Amino acid sequence: MIERWDEADDARRIRSRPRTIGEYFAAEQPLLAPLPDEPFETGRLFTLRVDRYSQISVRTNRYSVPVRLIGRTVRAMLHASELVVYDGRE
Known part of the structure; x- marks a missing residue:
């Protein structure tokens, strides 16, 4: 169910922006750093x-x-x- 929501969100456009959320993420993904190897506290x-x-x-x-x-x-x-x-x- 969550995967379906993600797919639907990837196709969504924010207001009048020219590209979808998925297209923006595809352009940004190569620039993201990998997650750290060690755990970190979120609380x-x-x-x-x-x-x-x-x-x-x-x-x-x-x-x-x-x-x-x-x-x-x-x-x-x-x-x-x-x-x-x-x-x-x-």
């Missing part, structure tokens, strides 16, 4: 203090964390799924 790292209610605030959301962390500083990685990980655990 955003936050350093947060655990409040007295055993919660942290990441942007507009509050998450419960273990009570033993009250008053401590923790690091939370925010990804598109908004999963909070501490010490390698969710």
Whole structure:
């Protein structure tokens, strides 16, 4: 299904531009650098203090964390799924 969407998008024109998206990409593709060999982090790292209610605030959301962390500083990685990980655990 995604491949069909990509094909349809390749044939699409943006407003009154003379070429399609696929044609523009074909011209740009040889200029693109290869992807890096090593993985890279796409999430955003936050350093947060655990409040007295055993919660942290990441942007507009509050998450419960273990009570033993009250008053401590923790690091939370925010990804598109908004999963909070501490010490390698969710």
